[in-house]
Every structure is written in structure tokens, then in C-alpha cells.
Amino acid sequence: MAAGLLEHAYTWQSVYRMGRFTLSRFLPPFRPKQENHIGEAITDDSGRIAYLKTFRLSETQVRRGHLLNRLAANDWHLANTAADLGINEAQLGLRLESAGFGLLLRQDVLDGYRKAGRTRTG
Incomplete structure (x- = not known):
């Protein structure tokens, strides 16, 4: 089962x-x-x-748990966690927002990550 x-x-x-x-x-x-x-x-x-x-x-819960687990393993340091995941800090910030954890970040920091994301894709 x-x-x-x-x-x-x-x-x-x-x-x-x-x-x-x-x-x-x-x-x-x-x-x-x-x-x-x-x-x-x-x-x-x-x-x-x-x-x-x-x-x-669920697969969504596993992805969320994985993100939190990686953050905890890196003492909640965003830059170190991003490096551990093989992405940049802005990508991690956007991934956190997408997973429903955007409220963990200050609004100005999240806005900066959004801007950086638009700059890369635009």
C-alpha cells in the first residue's frame, strides 16, 4: 500500500x-x-x-519541503541556498514566491528579484 x-x-x-x-x-x-x-x-x-x-x-508539497529543507541546511542564507541549488539568488526568490513563501521575504527584496527576473527574460 x-x-x-x-x-x-x-x-x-x-x-x-x-x-x-x-x-x-x-x-x-x-x-x-x-x-x-x-x-x-x-x-x-x-x-x-x-x-x-x-x-x-503531493509533488507540490515535496517541492515546498525540499525548498525549506535546503534553506534550513544553509542556515536560511539565500545566496548560499541558491548556490547549493545551482541557481542565482533572484531565481531562488522567485521560486520561493511561486511556492507560496513570498511572505518570508521583505517586499523590497521580492520586488528586486521580480525586476531581475524581468530583465533576464526581456
């Missing part, structure tokens, strides 16, 4: 512990055009799963 769930290594974060049980959340590596899941699990002190809930991500 969810073959892609078992094909990836996930990033796990323990969120809460109560007695011998631990609630953890997990994130995928956000690989485009592949099955990606996020979810949470409750495990006992032996590591056995007592509860598991996963959500399969």
Missing part, C-alpha cells in the same frame, strides 16, 4: 515522552518525483511501534 514509505531514510525527532512511550515525528529527504511521507509514531522503550500515522505528500 505504501511501498515508498520503507524506501527512504527519515529524519526523526522525539517530541514527547510519557512513561515508557515516546512520541516522535519524522520527515523524508524530500526527493522529487518519488513517494514521500511525513508522520508520527509512538514507540515503547524497546523501540516497538505502538502507533504509526503517515501522510503521503
